[in-house]
Amino acid sequence: MKATVISDNEHKTELYQKLSELTATFLNGKGLDANMIDVGSDDLAYCSGCFECWTKTPGECVKAT
Numbered sequence: 001m002k003a004t005v006i007s008d009n010e011h012k013t014e015l016y017q018k019l020s021e022l023t024a025t026f027l028n029g030k031g032l033d034a035n036m037i038d039v040g041s042d043d044l045a046y047c048s049g050c051f052e053c054w055t056k057t058p059g060e061c062v063k064a065t
Contacts, residue, residue, distance in 0.1 A: 002033045009038035 005023060007016075020036060027034035045063075052062040 001031065002035060003027045004035045004037060006037045006039055009040035009043070012038075 005020075005027075007020065024034045024036055047061075048063055050063070053060060056062055
C-alpha cells in the first residue's frame with residue numbers, strides 16, 4: 001500500500017524535518033510506501049475551468065508550467 005503526505009514547503013524548521021522523518025519511518029514501519037511531497041505557494045494555482053485536463057492530457061493540467 002502507498003501513503004502520500006503533503007506538507008508545507010515554506011515553513012521548514014528543524015522540528016519540521018524531524019517530524020517529517022518520524023512520519024516516514026512510522027509509515028514505512030507499518031508496511032506503507034511513504035511518498036513525501038512538499039508544496040509551496042508557487043506550486044499551487046486556481047483551476048481555470050478549461051476542462052482540457054479531461055480531454056487533452058487526462059489527469060494533468062495543460063496550463064501548469
